Amino acid sequence: RQIANKNSNKTVFLNKCHFTWDLDCSKPKLLRLTHKMEDFSTEKGNRWLGHNYNLWGFIQYKLGLKEEAKGSFQKAAKTLNKLRNADEGAWLVVNYGNLAWLHHDLGELEESQAYLSKVHLHPEIPSPSQDKLHPEIYAEKAWTLMFLKKDMNLVVDYFEKAASMQPDMVEWNTSYVIASFNAHKNNNMRLDTDLLEKMRQAKERDPENLYLAALYLEQHAAEVRELAGNVSTLCCSNSGMWTLLNLYRKYISADEAIVLAEKVLKEHPDVRFLKRLVAFCYRWRIVYKSRNYPDPEQSMVDRAIPLHEELLKLYPDDTLENEIDLATIYAKSHHSKDKAEQIYQKLLTNEPAVPKDKQMLYNRYATHLYFNLNDSHRSIEYHMKVAAIPEKSSFRKNSIRVLKKNKDRGIEEFLRNLQEPTQ
Incomplete structure (x- = not known):
């Protein structure tokens, strides 16, 4: 037939x-x-x-x-x-x-x-x-x-069924445990002892899985340095390195995360995703951690700029986010601050068609206006633009949170009349 x-x-x-x-x-x-x-x-x-x-x-x-x-x-x-x-x-x-x-x-x-x-x-x-x-x-x-x-709950259900039906497939059990961890994290739930024990057992069965090892060690931060010392002998995976570098940022320091990322990139200079991770470490140190750390040296900014410029070539379909990230670095430079505004104006002139991309651009520009240009009035205007787009996203959630802190009656009325996202 x-x-x-x-x-x-x-x-x-x-x-x-x-x-x-x-x-x-x-x-x-x-x-x-x-x-x-x-x-x-x-x-x-x-x-x-x-x-x-x-x-x-x-x-x-x-x-x-x-x-x-x-x-x-x-x-x-x-x-x-x-x-x-x-x-x-x-x-x-x-x-x-x-x-x-x-x-x-x-x-x-x-x-x-x-x-x-x-x-x-x-x-x-x-x-x-x-x-x-x-x-x-x-x-x-x-x-x-x-x-x-x-749907992460569906992912957990399917992996659990697969692993229970065929328990000899180690990677299925590992994925079930990782998915369960992520589901707990997404729902802001604390990890229970049962899941921690499943993570321990899965790590023993799958010792070469760097991602699982890093997730497990997130619950045991004292062992993070030991894992980092062995990172060159482990499988250099995108998800595993990402998680390990996040552990470094959380429990050791952003500066040491940069050192580790540069070390691994030197050993694997042709691995594209490592360049992205190194760029992220610099961006985190320069932009997001500047309040808790001394101002970054100009040499650090000078290293971060070409890394972010290279990402534009390596990931041409992620241009919008990569250009915004580059603008955030320029904004912290002692001699190239104007380039940040030039990038934003170019992106705003040719604004993206996808609603979530538009929300990201407006939200990031609102943050730039407030923190780098001390322009709170225009910053609020762009947060309102984000909120006015009826699409669920972390950027819309962030902008609404910022607007709720403002006691202006016009903004309060604006928030009351917001159209709720359809999905």
Whole structure:
């Protein structure tokens, strides 16, 4: 039976490929995710690399790059088989579903039907009428939702089901524990002893996972330096380094975080995401910690500026945020302060179309006006612009918090009449 229409046959694919998982994202987000995919694919020992290629192919499809998507799906199949040390298995079902969908869209119906048959007739996979999924599908769907920062409670549920159904898969258990930690953090909940014990056990089972080790040591800050001393021998991962550097900032010092970041970058000079992390450490020290630290030396600012300029080339689809970050550094320079305002005026003249990007720009400019130009009146105006956009975001939340501190009657009335976000 050939596929007559993708929608009418959605039950065949149900929960078995990315195209049925409600993963729609805006084009700017898809472009930013492409960079994230590229960085993720370079991590040595990455046990989720096959899933990365599957998601990458889906993103390329959504961007209209269908031949590139086919290449990524094919890479996913080869990578998954290599990681599982076999040529066939349930780990390929999501990949088959993706390829069936793509081939149908390209008008290649025989190829589509061949992959669809593999999905539909796979002996290990429940039929579409059954609620229970195979653990491989639970795990891949959970990883995908987590990577895209979707419903974290659903991520925890899927990883828990996958890990309980197939306990020998160490990375599934690790991901379940990490997702549980993040869910507690997102809900501002304290970690209970049960979750801490799960973290300890997961760390013992998965000792090379730097991210898990750093999260666990966040609860044991005295051991952070010891972990940093071994960082060169551990897998140099984006998430792991990010968490470790955050621990340094919190429990040791922002200056030592810079030293550690520069050390790791020197050992891995061609790793793109490390340059981003080093730039972040400098920005945190120069901009956000200036109240608690002595004013940064001009030499520190001079090092931070070219790092941030390089990010504009390395991450062309993150230009808006990177340009704003560069402006915050220029604002702290002794001899280039005017460049900060020039950057902001250029961005405001060509303001972004995406509401959340617009909120970010207005909010960051409001902060610049208040702290760097002592212009509280215009700062309030831009915070009001942020709040007036009915879109949920951390920037809108921050601007509303700032406005609530102002006792002006006009602002109080403005806040009472705000349109609530629809989502």
